[in-house]
Amino acid sequence: MFGFQLSDLRNIHKKNKELEELLAKVASNVANNYKDAAQKEFSSYQAKFAELKAAGGLNAKQITYYEKCETEFCEKLKGFTHKDQKPYWH
Numbered sequence: 001m002f003g004f005q006l007s008d009l010r011n012i013h014k015k016n017k018e019l020e021e022l023l024a025k026v027a028s029n030v031a032n033n034y035k036d037a038a039q040k041e042f043s044s045y046q047a048k049f050a051e052l053k054a055a056g057g058l059n060a061k062q063i064t065y066y067e068k069c070e071t072e073f074c075e076k077l078k079g080f081t082h083k084d085q086k087p088y089w090h
Contacts, residue, residue: 016058018048019066026073042073 022045029038049066052058058066 014062016052016062016066019045019052022048023069023073030076039077042077045073046070 022041025041026038026045029035029041049070053063
């Protein structure tokens with residue numbers, strides 16, 4: 001009647017389960033100061049997000065939301081690594 005199905009309306013506001021799980025892992029690793037693990041999980045998130053976006057698996061609102069999440073985590077994780085960390089005993 002209106003050109004869309006009821007199932008389409010239900011999915012408009014849903015978050016993607018896979019991306020949410022990856023974001024939760026990143027946030028957990030950041031909170032626990034697991035720098036290398038946080039970077040690894042964030043890379044996994046970026047790859048999955050790009051894959052879903054390219055395949056058309058996300059609607060416009062979801063893409064906007066997950067792009068915002070990606071930008072926020074990029075800022076948080078800038079310089080968040082053990083590579084340049086100086087040992088405390090020197």
